[in-house]
Amino acid sequence: MPDPSSGHAFGLAHQFDDYEQQREASYLGVWVFLVTEILFFGGLFTAYIVYRSQFPFAFAMGSHELDITLGSINTAVLIGSSLTMAMAVWATQTGRRRSIVAYILATILLGGVFLGIKVVEYTAKFEHHLFPGPNFHWQGSDPAHVEMFFNLYFAMTGLHALHMVIGIGILLVIAVLAWRGSFSPQNHNLVEGIGLYWHFVDIVWIFLFPLLYLLGRNIQS
Amino acid sequence: MSTTVTTSAKRLNYLNVDHGMKSWLLTKDHKRIAILYLISLSFFFLIGGLMAVFIRIELATPAGDLVEPDTYNRLFTMHGVLMIFLFLIPGVPAVLGNFLIPIMIGAKDLAFPKLNLASWYVFNAGGLFMIWAMLHGGVDTGWTFYTPYSTAFTDTHVIATALGAFIAGFASIMTGLNFIVTIHRMRAPGLTWFRLPLFVWAHYATALIQVLGTPVVAITILLVAAERLLGIGIFDPALGGDPVLFQHLFWFYSHPAVYIMILPAMGVISELITAFARKRIFGYKFVAFSSVAIAVLGFLVWGHHMFVSSQSVYAGILFSVLSMLVAVPSAVKTFNWTATLYQGSISWQTPMIYALGFLGLFVIGGLTGTMLATLGIDIHVHDTYFVVAHFHYIMVGGAIMAYLGGLHFWWPKMTGRMYPVFWSKISAGLVFFGFNLTFFPQFILGYLGMPRRYHAYPEEFQVLNVLSSAGATILGLGYLIPIIYFIWSMRYGERAPANPWGAYGLEWEIPSPPTTYNFEETPVVTREAYDYTGIEEKSVA
Numbered sequence: 118m119p120d121p122s123s124g125h126a127f128g129l130a131h132q133f134d135d136y137e138q139q140r141e142a143s144y145l146g147v148w149v150f151l152v153t154e155i156l157f158f159g160g161l162f163t164a165y166i167v168y169r170s171q172f173p174f175a176f177a178m179g180s181h182e183l184d185i186t187l188g189s190i191n192t193a194v195l196i197g198s199s200l201t202m203a204m205a206v207w208a209t210q211t212g213r214r215r216s217i218v219a220y221i222l223a224t225i226l227l228g229g230v231f232l233g234i235k236v237v238e239y240t241a242k243f244e245h246h247l248f249p250g251p252n253f254h255w256q257g258s259d260p261a262h263v264e265m266f267f268n269l270y271f272a273m274t275g276l277h278a279l280h281m282v283i284g285i286g287i288l289l290v291i292a293v294l295a296w297r298g299s300f301s302p303q304n305h306n307l308v309e310g311i312g313l314y315w316h317f318v319d320i321v322w323i324f325l326f327p328l329l330y331l332l333g334r335n336i337q338s
Numbered sequence: 339m340s341t342t343v344t345t346s347a348k349r350l351n352y353l354n355v356d357h358g359m360k361s362w363l364l365t366k367d368h369k370r371i372a373i374l375y376l377i378s379l380s381f382f383f384l385i386g387g388l389m390a391v392f393i394r395i396e397l398a399t400p401a402g403d404l405v406e407p408d409t410y411n412r413l414f415t416m417h418g419v420l421m422i423f424l425f426l427i428p429g430v431p432a433v434l435g436n437f438l439i440p441i442m443i444g445a446k447d448l449a450f451p452k453l454n455l456a457s458w459y460v461f462n463a464g465g466l467f468m469i470w471a472m473l474h475g476g477v478d479t480g481w482t483f484y485t486p487y488s489t490a491f492t493d494t495h496v497i498a499t500a501l502g503a504f505i506a507g508f509a510s511i512m513t514g515l516n517f518i519v520t521i522h523r524m525r526a527p528g529l530t531w532f533r534l535p536l537f538v539w540a541h542y543a544t545a546l547i548q549v550l551g552t553p554v555v556a557i558t559i560l561l562v563a564a565e566r567l568l569g570i571g572i573f574d575p576a577l578g579g580d581p582v583l584f585q586h587l588f589w590f591y592s593h594p595a596v597y598i599m600i601l602p603a604m605g606v607i608s609e610l611i612t613a614f615a616r617k618r619i620f621g622y623k624f625v626a627f628s629s630v631a632i633a634v635l636g637f638l639v640w641g642h643h644m645f646v647s648s649q650s651v652y653a654g655i656l657f658s659v660l661s662m663l664v665a666v667p668s669a670v671k672t673f674n675w676t677a678t679l680y681q682g683s684i685s686w687q688t689p690m691i692y693a694l695g696f697l698g699l700f701v702i703g704g705l706t707g708t709m710l711a712t713l714g715i716d717i718h719v720h721d722t723y724f725v726v727a728h729f730h731y732i733m734v735g736g737a738i739m740a741y742l743g744g745l746h747f748w749w750p751k752m753t754g755r756m757y758p759v760f761w762s763k764i765s766a767g768l769v770f771f772g773f774n775l776t777f778f779p780q781f782i783l784g785y786l787g788m789p790r791r792y793h794a795y796p797e798e799f800q801v802l803n804v805l806s807s808a809g810a811t812i813l814g815l816g817y818l819i820p821i822i823y824f825i826w827s828m829r830y831g832e833r834a835p836a837n838p839w840g841a842y843g844l845e846w847e848i849p850s851p852p853t854t855y856n857f858e859e860t861p862v863v864t865r866e867a868y869d870y871t872g873i874e875e876k877s878v879a
Contacts, residue, residue, distance in 0.1 A: 132451060
């Protein structure tokens with residue numbers, strides 16, 4: 118390969134003129150990626166809105182089966198993880214290496230707690246025959262559309278959980294990089310990028326929680 | 339730095355700087371990735387074309403005598419799937435856009451070179467899924483995968499094919515994301531938005547659609563796969579779902595996808611017309627913003643695919659009006675190209691023949707599009723060959739004409755070689771003539787009531803079908819000749835100068851082929867786009 122290093126500084130990719138350009142490109146890239154994520158979830162939200170408006174009663178019955186206590190705890194846990202993530206970004210900007218690692222590990226821990234509680238909830242649904250498919254069983258009226266509520270519940274929270282798993286994986290890599298001192302106040306695009314992603318995944322949950330757990334709870338069967 | 343200066347007998351460029359498979363398969367150079375895409379796309383285009391050959395042979399006679407009805411269903415499905423997802427959607431952006439956008443904006447590379455390479459691998463992985471499905475019996479749902487047929491009834495390889503489209507879709511998102519960031523952040527000093535070549539504007543608008551539309555079809559495909567695999571009901575009415583919701587979600591992407599195919603093609607045409615009329619484009623800002631207008635309007639018209647599938651008549655009226663609005667920015671472009679030709683110094687080089695062919699064919703395709711957007715007419719010609727002819731005029735007569743025109747225009751830049759002028763003009767003529775002979779009779783057939791997607795038809799339709807099949811033969815020949823002389827030219831073609839056409843643009847100011855980092859120093863742009871004052875005219879012929 119020809120020599121790309123002529124006049125190029127450490128950590129600056131060959132296609133960029135300076136750190137400023139590299140940073141702006143990297144942020145814009147993450148934002149555009151998050152836009153695609155919104156539309157990715159958007160398909161499911163559309164399906165939810167359409168069917169909720171068509172079958173409000175069946176969906177309310179489905180909502181009653183969800184555990185509102187665990188859902189609330191999880192919401193608090195996830196908001197807490199957003200705080201630790203924001204602190205990790207702040208620690209990177211101010212160059213506190215140990216704090217970065219500590220805050221990222223805290224974020225991973227809170228993400229793990231969230232997923233753990235999710236596993237407890239999913240297990241309960243399996244045991245109560247509320248997982249869609251051949252084993253689904255519903256005593257009350259309109260089982261087909263209650264099952265559809267659970268289709269959407271598992272599709273939406275499952276896709277959200279998958280995003281959490283991917284986020285935790287990336288955070289583990291970043292924790293190692295941070296421990297090795299790969300980030301500096303000039304060069305920390307990776308931490309900012311994963312921070313944006315983590316907040317995005319949180320915000321998706323902020324929409325999922327009321328839609329799935331809270332809406333229609335006042336309707337009695 | 340000194341290695342790239344042209345003192346040695348053999349000048350280093352992006353092609354000869356490195357050799358061997360590894361240097362290509364691990365390259366981060368946007369120009370090499372463009373070549374890799376060119377190879378992949380040509381491969382998929384040939385397979386998709388082969389399907390079309392069988393379709394046209396079958397339709398040469400009224401009886402269904404060449405293939406079984408089931409086989410025919412698979413043939414037209416695989417033809418559509420391959421051509422749309424693996425050729426037309428990547429098409430111009432992945433090959434010409436990848437090669438040219440960094441050069442046109444004075445950058446060394448795209449903003450994310452590794453992502454660019456990853457997109458090629460992801461694209462091929464998607465292609466492999468589809469080829470695997472094809473070799474194991476294919477799929478017969480039509481390229482639209484309509485539910486509940488696709489989820490509850492057919493026993494063909496829906497999941498493998500749809501996942502192929504899902505995966506290839508991510509390649510499209512990666513390309514779009516890369517282009518948006520690159521165009522925003524990597525422009526050379528002095529290169530303001532209104533000095534950008536219109537090719538770049540068109541690709542920016544395309545990238546917006548890729549980024550906003552593709553994720554929606556991705557999640558839709560996942561839901562189809564889940565319904566088929568796990569039996570959970572989202573779209574199947576037997577399971578409480580609504581198949582029309584699938585159509586809404588599918589067309590929310592797949593109609594804008596049509597503009598993913600045609601917008602970059604329009605960008606190519608803006609470059610060709612100005613270069614061979616040797617004039618600044620008429621109404622630069624109108625042409626630039628019409629690309630964005632098409633991208634935005636394109637998201638508001640998907641319901642015109644559902645005029646007869648239980649959509650409310652009021653929704654139908656709204657979608658009909660919105661669809662006709664797309665004709666406004668399209669006409670702005672067409673009129674401005676024509677006005678650019680007026681009093682231009684026109685030279686009949688091969689790329690210009692393609693560009694002028696595009697103008698004629700796109701006008702026919704676009705006008706029949708407004709006919710189809712009219713509710714009453716659509717109900718008459720819905721699901722007939724009129725629709726087939728319409729979208730082939732846009733996609734083949736529009737997108738592929740521009741793709742070939744662009745390839746002929748920038749081939750000397752990409753390879754450093756010229757191709758034979760005589761043969762290229764012959765093949766451009768064959769493509770134009772063969773295309774019209776193939777698809778114009780289909781307008782008449784459709785208007786007379788011949789439905790699409792059948793392997794047999796009444797005898798009174800035979801004359802027009804034979805004309806169509808004869809045209810397809812000529813069209814196929816017109817596509818084969820360039821493949822031969824392009825490959826020939828890479829070894830035996832005359833060496834191309836830096837600017838063989840006397841065209842204006844940053845890409846013509848650097849050597850052919852360019853060096854790996856395109857520019858030795860970041861250029862400073864002080865002139866408007868297409869400023870042809872003082873550029874020497876050249877003739878290759």
